[in-house]
Amino acid sequence: MRRSLTIVALLASLTSVAQAADPSGEAVYQRWCAPCHAPGPGHPGTQSLEMKYGGKTPAVLLDRTDLTPQIVSTFVRQGVLLMAPFRKTEITDAELTALAAFVARNYKK
Amino acid sequence: MSIPPNVSPTAFNTALNAWRKAVGPEWVFTSDEAVALYRDAYSPYYGEPEERVASAAVAPASVEQVQAVVRIANQHRIPLYPISTGRNLAYGGSAPVYSGSVVLDLKRMNRVLEVNERNAYALVEPGVSYFDLYEHIQKAKLDVWIDPPDPGWGSVIGNALDGGGGWTAYPFRDHFAAHCGMEVVLANGEIVRTGMGALPNSKSWQQSRWGFGPWVDGLFRQSNFGVVTKMGFYLMPRPEALISATVTTMRDEDIVPMLDVLNLLENQVVVNGSTQIFGGGRGPAGSAAWGIQVPIYGPEKVIRAQMDYAKAKFAAIPGLNIVESEMLRTPLTPEQMARVRLVNFGIPNLSTFALLGRNPGNPDPAGGHIGFSPIVPRTGESLLEFKRFYNENLSKVTGGENLNIQGPVYMTCWERTLVCLIMFPIGRDKALNAKMRRAFEGWVKLAAERGWAEYRAPAAFQDLIAETYSYNNHSLRKLRETLKDAIDPNGIISAGRYGVWPKHLRKA
Numbered sequence: 001m002r003r004s005l006t007i008v009a010l011l012a013s014l015t016s017v018a019q020a021a022d023p024s025g026e027a028v029y030q031r032w033c034a035p036c037h038a039p040g041p042g043h044p045g046t047q048s049l050e051m052k053y054g055g056k057t058p059a060v061l062l063d064r065t066d067l068t069p070q071i072v073s074t075f076v077r078q079g080v081l082l083m084a085p086f087r088k089t090e091i092t093d094a095e096l097t098a099l100a101a102f103v104a105r106n107y108k109k
Numbered sequence: 110m111s112i113p114p115n116v117s118p119t120a121f122n123t124a125l126n127a128w129r130k131a132v133g134p135e136w137v138f139t140s141d142e143a144v145a146l147y148r149d150a151y152s153p154y155y156g157e158p159e160e161r162v163a164s165a166a167v168a169p170a171s172v173e174q175v176q177a178v179v180r181i182a183n184q185h186r187i188p189l190y191p192i193s194t195g196r197n198l199a200y201g202g203s204a205p206v207y208s209g210s211v212v213l214d215l216k217r218m219n220r221v222l223e224v225n226e227r228n229a230y231a232l233v234e235p236g237v238s239y240f241d242l243y244e245h246i247q248k249a250k251l252d253v254w255i256d257p258p259d260p261g262w263g264s265v266i267g268n269a270l271d272g273g274g275g276w277t278a279y280p281f282r283d284h285f286a287a288h289c290g291m292e293v294v295l296a297n298g299e300i301v302r303t304g305m306g307a308l309p310n311s312k313s314w315q316q317s318r319w320g321f322g323p324w325v326d327g328l329f330r331q332s333n334f335g336v337v338t339k340m341g342f343y344l345m346p347r348p349e350a351l352i353s354a355t356v357t358t359m360r361d362e363d364i365v366p367m368l369d370v371l372n373l374l375e376n377q378v379v380v381n382g383s384t385q386i387f388g389g390g391r392g393p394a395g396s397a398a399w400g401i402q403v404p405i406y407g408p409e410k411v412i413r414a415q416m417d418y419a420k421a422k423f424a425a426i427p428g429l430n431i432v433e434s435e436m437l438r439t440p441l442t443p444e445q446m447a448r449v450r451l452v453n454f455g456i457p458n459l460s461t462f463a464l465l466g467r468n469p470g471n472p473d474p475a476g477g478h479i480g481f482s483p484i485v486p487r488t489g490e491s492l493l494e495f496k497r498f499y500n501e502n503l504s505k506v507t508g509g510e511n512l513n514i515q516g517p518v519y520m521t522c523w524e525r526t527l528v529c530l531i532m533f534p535i536g537r538d539k540a541l542n543a544k545m546r547r548a549f550e551g552w553v554k555l556a557a558e559r560g561w562a563e564y565r566a567p568a569a570f571q572d573l574i575a576e577t578y579s580y581n582n583h584s585l586r587k588l589r590e591t592l593k594d595a596i597d598p599n600g601i602i603s604a605g606r607y608g609v610w611p612k613h614l615r616k617a
Contacts, residue, residue: 035240035261035459042451044462051467077146081476082466084150084198088143089136089168089216089236 023095025102029062032091033103036083037061048081065108069100076100110139111164113188113209115613121164124185128167131177136168136217147195147212149202151477151535153546153569161204161568163190166212172294172338178213179336180298182601189213190603191336193235193267196260199479200271201568207604207614213336221245222339223315229253229344230289230315235266235337239457253344254455256281261457266340272331272565274522276452278381278406281345282522285330290314292339293329296597301335315341331565332589333603334596348406351382351453352416353434356423357397364399365489366426371401372487374422375524379415380405383453386519389496397430401521404453409436475513475536479545481552481570482520482530483561492519495529498559506551512544528564553577568605575608590615 036045039060050059058064073096079085091099112121129137138144147163154160167189169175182189188210195203195216205212219236224246231242239257242265246253256275258268267273269284281287290304304320305311318326328334356367364386374380382404388397403419405412413436420431437445441454451458467474485491499517507514516531531552533545549570556562557577566574578585589609593600600611610616 031240036462042458042460042463044459044466047463048467051469051472077142079150081474082150082198082462082478084196084202084477085146085148087146087166087195087203087214087216088138089214090195 023092023098025095025098025100028091028095028099029102032086033061033099045083061103064103065106067104068107069097069104072100072103073097110141111144111162111209113164113211114207116185116187120185121187124181124187125165127181128178131181132167132169132174136170138166138168147203147214149204149568151199151202151479151567152204153479153533153535153542153549153567155535155537155539155542157539157542159569161201161206161208163205163212164209166214168214168217170217172218172292172300175213175215175218175294175336175338176298176300179294179296179601182211183296183298183599186599187211187601188604189336189601190606191215191235193264193270194238194262196238196262196264197267197271198260199477199567200565204568205603206568206571206606210604215336215338218338224249224251224253224344225315226251226253228316229346230341231255231265231344232290232315232339232341233265234339235264237265238262239265239268243455243457252347254281254347255344255457256284256287256455257452257457258284259452259461260459261452262459265342266337269340269342270330270337276383276450276522277455278345278348278383279375279378279524281343282383283524284342287343288326288340289316289318289343290339290341291326291329291337293335293337295335296599296602300338315343328592328596331607333606333609334592336602345406345455347439347455348408350409350412350439351404351406351437352412353382353402353404354416354420354423355400355402355432355434357388357400357430357432358426358428359398360428361398361493362489363426363429364492367399367401367423367429368487368489368492370422370426371403371521372525374403374419375521379418382406384521386492386521389492389517389519409438412436475534475538475541477535478532479535479549479567480530480532481549481556481563482528482565483552483556484523484564485527485529485561487521487525487527492527492529494559495519495527495561498555499529499531502551502555506548506555507544508547510544512541512548514545514548529561571606571608 036043046059076086112118144163147166152160167178169178188207190205190210191213192203193215215235217236218234220234221237221242222232224231239261242255256277258273258275269288273284274282290306293301303326304318306314307320329337380403385402388399405415423429423431485495513534518530520528520530553573562577563574593609594612600613604611604614
């Protein structure tokens with residue numbers, strides 16, 4: 001019993017370390033970006049990009065192939081129009097790295 | 110790195126090091142890049158010398174860490190500015206009122222401490238957003254609703270403390286009024302619990318708000334007397350259904366009896382939903398002069414009867430058109446969810462930004478916005494007076510220029526009052542922002558002459574608006590200053606917030 005508890009505790013601590021060191025970019029996206037940038041009506045980011053690009057570039061962020069991790073990071077930390085920047089207590093630097101890699105996963109040079 | 114005003118570099122460095130020890134070095138932000146994230150993206154002074162900016166930020170994760178941070182600030186006389194989730198956009202964002210303050214960023218305090226389904230309440234920390242609380246309730250499969258404001262990423266505590274509101278039923282929409290019990294860290298680091306929370310081992314902190322003796326919770330609303338670290342809120346047991354009616358008229362003057370009926374129905378709590386007025390000459394030609402949406406939440410059989418009563422009351426006014434909508438039973442189907450306004454069903458989201466951002470009606474938006482929203486009596490005569498007032502004075506405050514100011518919207522979200530909202534676009538064009546500021550200031554002064562004043566405002570206008578609440582030679586301001594000096598003698602917490610300045614920063 002004692003041993004299994006130790007193993008559970010060890011696994012739990014390994015999981016949390018793993019999460020701290022390697023946050024899921026997709027989870028960060030779902031939490032912080034999807035409410036505005038998911039497909040469909042009622043998503044102000046998607047609506048804004050639809051109008052901006054007029055269909056020449058996908059309005060849904062995850063459909064983009066032209067976004068580098070650097071561009072994603074810049075928009076998160078600089079903001080644009082009514083999207084205010086995200087602080088490090090909201091999206092940490094490690095989370096931003098993972099998020100940028102996730103959003104830019106389809107980047108084609 | 111900048112240094113707070115009236116603080117020596119040595120004292121500031123000592124404090125920064127002490128904070129690093131208290132919260133961990135990674136949660137003390139001093140680099141220009143990190144501190145810039147605390148700028149108010151919707152500041153009407155963005156990029157100008159008058160913009161209110163932070164000198165640094167500290168982000169504790171627990172109430173003990175908040176105590177430590179506050180004590181260090183108090184020892185070194187360093188101005189702090191607490192924020193919750195920091196998403197108070199259009200009212201200052203995460204920027205301080207007093208430039209150079211250190212932002213006390215409470216976003217990491219993000220625990221939902223309790224949701225009690227049987228007695229329908231929640232106890233949360235300041236970093237908990239409406240999204241967080243909703244997710245917690247969904248995961249635990251609890252049959253209670255929250256009352257989200259327009260943007261769901263705001264803090265449940267921060268929104269209530271700043272005077273925010275939501276879109277479900279009375280009495281949950283006025284978020285401060287729907288709170289029950291708080292925990293506050295005072296400027297000396299002491300923890301106070303209000304109401305029943307002052308009783309050690311209290312079992313009813315979130316069930317009885319008054320406790321024993323003078324009630325002090327109001328001192329922490331729109332104020333700077335302490336750092337609120339926990340707050341309880343009443344939740345609404347999921348209502349069985351929502352039914353709504355739309356009442357319209359083609360005659361301008363009908364708004365007088367229509368509002369009288371609406372007031373009767375709301376004050377009787379026959380109508381408990383967030384009613385909305387539309388029209389006022391803002392619709393296309395041939396559209397109704399005025400319309401009111403009348404939603405009622407509750408058990409299906411009960412609200413059927415309430416709606417019949419409400420319709421009969423409106424039908425007594427000749428010539429109105431009354432259209433009832435379908436009875437929406439909860440929980441909604443996905444198809445229903447796709448066509449309703451989700452905040453009316455307790456579901457937080459960010460769709461409001463679709464109305465405020467780039468959209469077909471506004472293809473080239475400035476970016477952000479601010480609003481002037483005076484409280485006006487809930488009568489048709491007052492509403493018509495405000496409409497005339499707006500039309501007569503618009504060119505006066507804008508100098509005759511089209512500044513794309515939007516309004517007025519006559520909001521009935523608060524019981525017993527009208528909130529007459531005027532919106533100003535704010536962007537990165539300094540000259541245009543200056544014109545918006547002048548227009549905003551013009552409306553504040555002109556409205557005050559009529560006995561109307563704002564209830565919540567961006568930092569840049571808080572002094573101006575507080576100045577209009579001047580009855581008996583500013584006796585209310587003087588009382589607040591007396592309290593401020595007693596509770597926070599070094600004036601370290603949120604200097605200037607809502608017009609309350611500590612002694613050493615008051616203008617003579």
